[in-house]
Amino acid sequence: MRFSLRLTALSLTLAATGQLAMAKSSSEWQLLVAQSKLSLSQAVEQATQAVPGTVIDAALDDDEHQAPRYELEIITATGNRIEVQVDAVSGLTVQQPDGKAKSKDMERLKAAKIGLQQAIEAATAHTPGTAIAAELDQHWGTISYQVNVLQADGQLMEVKVNAANAQVLRSKRD
Secondary structure (H helix, E strand, O other), rough: HHHHHHHHHHHHHHHOOOOOOOOOHHHHHHHHHOOOOOOOEEEEEEEHHHHOOOOEEEEEEOOOOOEEEEEEEEEOOOEEEEEEEEEEEOOOEEEEEEEEOOOHHHHHHHHHOOOHHHHHHHHHHHHEEEEEEEEEEEOOOHHHHHEOOOEEEEEEEEEEEOOOOOEEEEEEEO
């Protein structure tokens, strides 16, 4: 009974923080990537065509096992947050306002000298594979992008890229 309650609590915590979606097996990620006709970079382009602004978070997901899609968060020039979903097969977009951008996101954006696309390029040049997620973050006082890269052997790697100069700070198994 206690184990069941702990497992339920853990599941709810992971779901609330968005980490449950990232807890896929290697074969699940490989299947999602194989089903997707758009790359993460192409999804960023589609999203910013639909909603002009700066992408601070983008990730491949499977819409509860329905179809692959990318979920992106864009900060507009007016400081609004817009959630954009891009169908990973057709490229169709759906957008939904998500309120004002958080002050920490605005500060990170201001400090970043490179965009998410450049971070993805730097990460995949350093760690070959397919980028499946990227987000602007701050780690130990350094504004950086965390890019998750799925390698050909199914290994998921987390690559940190300095948002000031596109230098890879580290790469580790996720």
